[in-house]
Amino acid sequence: MSAVVPADGARGLVSDWASDRQAFHVPWGKAMMWVFLLSDTFIFGSFLTGYMTVRTSITAAWPNPSEVFALHIGGAQVPLLLIAIMTFVLITSSGTMAMAVNCAYRGDRTNAATLMIVTAAFGELFVTMQAFEWSKLILEGMRPSENPWGAAQFGSIFFMVTGFHGLHVTGGGILLLIVAYKLLHGDYAAAGSEQIVEIVGLYWYFVDLVWVFIFALFYLW
């Protein structure tokens, strides 16, 4: 008859936060992954906005990425070749991830786990190529504080943005391998195992999504 009086103090704090209200009618893991991805969007958004501010406001000439990231193939300079291959590798990994999610929904755990391992392998291939690119540029004299081609800020932004992205790819690859392992060993309940694959997939597509913006705004601009 009378309304329930909420508890006070620490008990009230816990009961208020645990009062079992649901705003988003999706599995909680998915809602939480989206919240995390939104915060990550703001991290990379801030990086790229900072890059825009620096590049617009300096008076020194910005190095031409098309030439800096070119590769010598058979005596000819091919612009951005490695970056283009890296882009295709990452898109391919998104495709295999989509297949993994699809297999998980059809209850095919073995193929889902296999495709997740393939996705992680493409991710590590991407990071390996990035390590090659970093080594090449460092040998050519690029540092966060200076570079031989123009504005010094070019190096600091390159290392920060691609480094943070590479860190995300590496972490995503590890996450994929852990989930694939647990999936193969039947650590997830029969119903709902497809959810965890979809949630890990969200993170992986996000990594690809960030690269779309870095590729367009840093390498092509």
Add this chain to the structure above:
Amino acid sequence: MSTKTGQQHPIGLYLKIWLLLFVLSTMSYLVDYFHLNGLLRWGLILLFMVLKAGLIVAVFMHLAWERLALVTAILLPTFGLLVLVALMAIEAGHTHAIRQLFFR
């Protein structure tokens, strides 16, 4: 109450989007390869970028089929970034103008 069915879509849809992403990436690479310049270059880069991002978010990340409450909670805050970009663009332009007076 949570949705029981989740996101299940035909595999052909993913394959088509996958192919489209390859085509769009190739086209944005060709913008650089053919040395397009000026507004055409920037316009094409942004166009291909937005198309690729849209396809990934809408289809791969299933946002096109999620509940509207979740979609708005994800998409609306990101538009706040555009405000930041606009403010910083004005600020950077101003800084550039001042620097040109002193650092020639």
